[in-house]
Amino acid sequence: MAILKHIIPILSVFLLTGCYEDFNPEIDTKPVLCLNSLITAGKPIEVDITHTWMFNDEKSERNHDVKDATVTILVNERIVGSNYLPKEGDKIRIVVESPTYGTATAEVVVPFATPIGNVKVSPTVTNIWKGDEDFFHYEMLADITFNLNVELDVNDPEGTDNYYHFGYNWSGRDTDGSPTLSIGQFEYNSEPIFKEHIGVFETVMGNDDDTNFVFFTDRQFSGKTYTLHLNFSDNSFHVKSQEYDESRLECGLNLCLSTVSQSYYNWAVYKWNADEGIIGDLSDIGLAESKWGYSNVSTGAGVVAAQASAKITIDLKEFIKTTLNK
Numbered sequence: 001m002a003i004l005k006h007i008i009p010i011l012s013v014f015l016l017t018g019c020y021e022d023f024n025p026e027i028d029t030k031p032v033l034c035l036n037s038l039i040t041a042g043k044p045i046e047v048d049i050t051h052t053w054m055f056n057d058e059k060s061e062r063n064h065d066v067k068d069a070t071v072t073i074l075v076n077e078r079i080v081g082s083n084y085l086p087k088e089g090d091k092i093r094i095v096v097e098s099p100t101y102g103t104a105t106a107e108v109v110v111p112f113a114t115p116i117g118n119v120k121v122s123p124t125v126t127n128i129w130k131g132d133e134d135f136f137h138y139e140m141l142a143d144i145t146f147n148l149n150v151e152l153d154v155n156d157p158e159g160t161d162n163y164y165h166f167g168y169n170w171s172g173r174d175t176d177g178s179p180t181l182s183i184g185q186f187e188y189n190s191e192p193i194f195k196e197h198i199g200v201f202e203t204v205m206g207n208d209d210d211t212n213f214v215f216f217t218d219r220q221f222s223g224k225t226y227t228l229h230l231n232f233s234d235n236s237f238h239v240k241s242q243e244y245d246e247s248r249l250e251c252g253l254n255l256c257l258s259t260v261s262q263s264y265y266n267w268a269v270y271k272w273n274a275d276e277g278i279i280g281d282l283s284d285i286g287l288a289e290s291k292w293g294y295s296n297v298s299t300g301a302g303v304v305a306a307q308a309s310a311k312i313t314i315d316l317k318e319f320i321k322t323t324l325n326k
Contacts, residue, residue, distance in 0.1 A: 117153030172251025184234030264305035
C-alpha cells in the first residue's frame, strides 16, 4: 500500500503545532481533502483546507493548497455565515467540497466551559536584591526570584464526560516595555493527573518522564471537585526605573482551564503516543507497526476540535510590593 501524507496544522498553545504525519488508510491512493479546525467558543470559525499527497510527489508536498473548495458551516443543522461566533453547546458540522479532491465532512459539539473554583496561591521568595538602601525614594532597581505554588479547584459538572487542557501565560511591563515578570519552570510532575494517559507498560519502560502533557479527563472525579496542584519554580521579577512608580509593580499569572472536545483530547493522546510513547519508539526502529494518525474527518485526514475556556488572573502586585518593603 502506498503511503499518503497529510498536514495537521491545528493550532494551540504548547502541544498542537503544524506537523506532518504518515498514515496508511485502506482507501484509494488518490489525494483527498484534509480538514482542520480548532473551534473556540466566542471566536470566528477558521477552517484550514489542504489535500493529502503521495510521499514521492515533491510538487504536491511543496504546495498542497486547495483553490477550488467551498466551505459550508452548519450550526445546529442551520447554515451560518463566516461572521458567526460559536456558542457553548453548539453542534457544528463543516462540509468542504472540491471538484478536484471530493468532499470532506466533520462534526463537533462545542463544550461548556467548566468554572474555576477556589484558588489558593503560595509564593515563596528564594532571593532578593535591591539596588539602593532608600529604595522607594530614589530609584526602582530590584531583582526578586521566587517559587509559586497554586492550588486550583476544577468543579466538574455531572452527567457528561469532560476533557480538559490547562494553560498559562503572564503579564507585566517596565517603563521601557521590557517584561518585569518571567515564569521559570512549570513543574509538570507535581500534578499526577497530567499522567493519567500513561499506561503501565510506558511506566515500566521509562516513558513517563516530564513531557509537559497538560490534557486530562474527569474519569477520576466525575461530577466532583478536583484540586490541581501547580508549581512554578525559578520565577523572577525585575524592575529598573529612575523614580518610584508603583504601577511598575503590576504583574500577574494568567491561568486558563479549557474544556475540550473528545476529538481534541484523542488527537493529543495520539500525538503523545507517536512522539513520546513506547509504541512510537518501537515503530521508529521497526519493532512495531506504525500507528495511524487520529482523525474525525470523513476522509481520514485532519481533525476538527472545539474548546471553551475559563480564565483567572493571579495578581502578584501586593506580593512584590510587600517583598520589596521588607
